[in-house]
Amino acid sequence: MAQGIAKAPLPDQRNLAWYVDKTVQVLVFVGGISAILLILGIFVFITKEGMGFITQTLDIGEFFTSPNWRPTSENRPTYGALALIAGTASVTGLAMLVAVPFSLGAAIFIGEFATGKTREILKILVEMLAAIPSVVWGFIGLSIMNPLIIDLFNVPVGLNVLNSGLILGLMAAPIMTTLAEDALKAVPDGYREAAEAMGATRWQVIFRVVFPAAKNGLVAAVLLGVGRGFGETMAVLMASGHSINIPTSPFDSVRALTATIAAELGETAVGSDHYRALFTLGIFLFAITFLINLTADLVVRGPRKR
Amino acid sequence: MFEATELNHRNQRTEKLWRLLFLMMTLLLILPVAVILTVLVVKGGPSLSIDFLFTEPTQGMTAGGILPALVGTVWLVVVALIASVPIGVAAALYLSEYAPDNWLTRIINLAIINLAGVPSIVHALFGVGAFVAFFRFGTSILAASLTLAVMTLPVVIVSTREALKAVPQAFREACWNMGATRWQTIRKVVLPNSVSGILTGVILEVSRTAGETAPIMFTGAAFFLPFLPQSVYDQTMALSLHLFVVSTQVPDVPEGLPFGVALVLIGLVLSMNAVSIGFRMVLRGKKKW
């Protein structure tokens, strides 16, 4: 049997291939934990810059209850974030009011009604929508929505809660649609078939069977959409009017937490109170989005794992 | 009997109504965007020309082209990819090929989800604190690109992991049974059969990276620079920031100019995205097993 080629059997020794394999294993492990290191790094670095401010200068009560964000005031700077929080909340709230029903509706249509080519094309369109950069959305708010709102509602300024809320809604909708559709798809076909065999119509199947079964996934989709809206920066910076204000109507201009950091960080001296105050806003944003993501993850995985 | 038929009809009508309602909702999400894109093309189209792409801005950015911004975006994207793709692919390899089902793996997955959810402006703060200040890269392409790399890392990890998972386990076991090491198996069977899927994810990441603005604002992108960057330690203009600047910071800009910039940016991003989607569809058509 072609003895010329046959070799002595491989001895039980760690050879080059074995060491290469171990080295690769260590390298990819480092890559694997990089995500943990980075999330910790983000926490450490923004805390490092902001912590001194929180312990020395910041009045927590003022931060959450005062609407006066005047970090550059000559005689007495104030750091009340209430108006900024209200700005973020109002814009995100309006965005969700628009995006949640429409995203769920779109997810149901794509997942439960559309078939074949239609479904494929709609999914691609939704994916493309999600790819539009936020600065382009901000520009749309500024240059297209702004004059439109002024004309339609006869108001002096079109950069307001309505404008940025709609923009943010359109931005958050694709990702929510995709996640919601995934959640619907995760419901086994057997459920649908069983219900249809019992004579239920399609919409009965959707509302009575598919929706309850996909509930957790849908809630997570909405939560992640909220997180997205909460953290959005450029669009809100450009379309919300940039005035620090607790809004009383959708036509009021506001300023969001994210937009405040983006607008002011460039003008602060490194290490100044103002600079550190902006990092404090960052810590706040980080904490909120962390909680939202954690909750979404627990909602999806919790019941399955435990 | 009659009653049943009538009930049937009513049910069918209700079903049609629901279907129509959901279709309308879907279209209402897509149509405004179609309108907006049309407006962008109509208003920005006239500004586009070869000159616009390949000359520098003039007269305080109220005229001229976008060359430095375009070149800067390419720099930022390329350096970000060099940093994020190796780490992201390694992380995905670990999760798909090595990671046992334990608490550490669960924490890694949670960290990836959270990393993807951190607001872009918080990434910017991290970039300022870590890369600009702590590692002393200053405001530079390096600092900005690393910030972008951290931000888009989850995209690479998740898309690569999906591509790796699409390779059937039976192939791996067949290789292991021949005495191939894990790495040999990855090199000979897993990677060759997932590389196009990984590439699809990388293209998607390019599209994402090119459009980001907030993370580069304070880490390396400048409002205006009269020269092209020479190394990663230079600052640079960037297309996304340029759109922000000409639409909000510069007075007396002719209306067509920012629309032109927006059109180039969105064209760049969407075409990368389309390439990625097209790539994926070609792949799906070409079955190797």
Add this chain to the structure above:
Amino acid sequence: MVTPTRDRQPKVQVRDLSIHYGGKAALAGATFEIHEHEIFGIIGPAGSGKTSFLRAMNRMDLFNPAMEVGGEISMDGKDVRKWKNVYALRRRIGVVFPLPVGLPMSIYENVALAPRLGGTRKRADLDVIVERCLTRAALWDEVKDRLDSLGSLLSGGQQQRLTIARALSQEPELLLLDEFSIAVDPVTTMKIEDVLKELRQELTIVLVTNLVQQARRLADRTAFFLTGELVEVAPTEDLFTGGASDERTTAYVEGRFG
């Protein structure tokens, strides 16, 4: 079959082997020996622990965290779980499982992969190995003109023979076959069976089969497994000619259950 096998060295020694999957027992307390240069048949109905033994032999418990192995399996006197380089162990053991796996690379590369990993680089040497292994697996004539086409797109029966060719390309000392003929037509099965008889000169073969007649045709000695228990091991002819020491064995080989 002529030479009395008991004079030979044990190639594999199994002592008190038990295998669990997440607490469920698949094999309990099996002790037996496999001699060098014999075909060792393992018969028994589905779920009797035959495949689990093969998996443990090749350290496939490392692929599946739920699989726990107790006791000892030694090859050439060395416990397989004490090997420093498990890949070297697996290279010395060829395995063929009932589900054929053609790797998504050319037919040529399928067979050349193991030799390449083992350090054979010269094209001429690889050519010889590929032709020899494909011939032995009774596949050469069907594919010799299209060695560049994908192994994963062959028919099921062809993929099974490709899998056998791949196992042979490792030049193993021990060949583990698990119901290899399940996807192969009878004529080809007979061809492969002839090759296995020849191969006995060079290596040791463990043949797990659900076809008792196949064991009778090929195996020197045969073990009968039943629901995780090793009922008995005996020279194959004895089992089929009323020499079985356990009533259940006789019942099984006569087709009264299974």
